[in-house]
Amino acid sequence: MKLYILRHAIAEELVTTDFERRLTVEGRARCRRVLRHFVRHFEPPMIIFSSPLVRARQTARIAARVLDLPVRRCDALAPGEDAFGWLRDQPCGDLMVVGHEPDLSLLAARFMGLSEPVFGFKKSGLALLEGEPGRGELRWLLTPKWLISV
Secondary structure (H helix, E strand, O other): OEEEEEEOOOEOOOOOOHHHOOEOHHHHHHHHHHHHHHHHHOOOOOEEEEOOOHHHHHHHHHHHHHHOOOEEEOHHHOOOOOHHHHHHOOOOOEEEEEEOOOHHHHHHHHHOOOOOOOOOOOOOOEEEEEOOOOOOEEEEEEOHHHHHHO
16 A cells, blocks of 8 residues: 555634634645645555545645546544544555644554654645555655755
């Protein structure tokens, strides 16, 4: 399994509820730039799964357009849910998940068989983990700044 992890792009400050926070103009633009560079240098996944929160869904839609992939809503990627439990039940394949911190760091750690996160994700940051859930390896972790500079 190849697991691409994408943190949502820059979002507005709390407006009414955390669930409804939308991406900023800067966040959308940066996310598009990151994904355009990603697609030029790396093999894309087969499908994208997104947290139900607005900012993650918007990020996933940008990824879907740039990578020409389908997106599916995944409630397990909402903050505080069991994303790793959901991931273990997925058939092997290449997939991208779009979500939130600190949940994504914990998902990456658990994918590698660790109990605690060892790194974090910047907004619009990307990582590739490969292998079997619980025994996987980190292949790369890229910041938006690096992706945009290449």
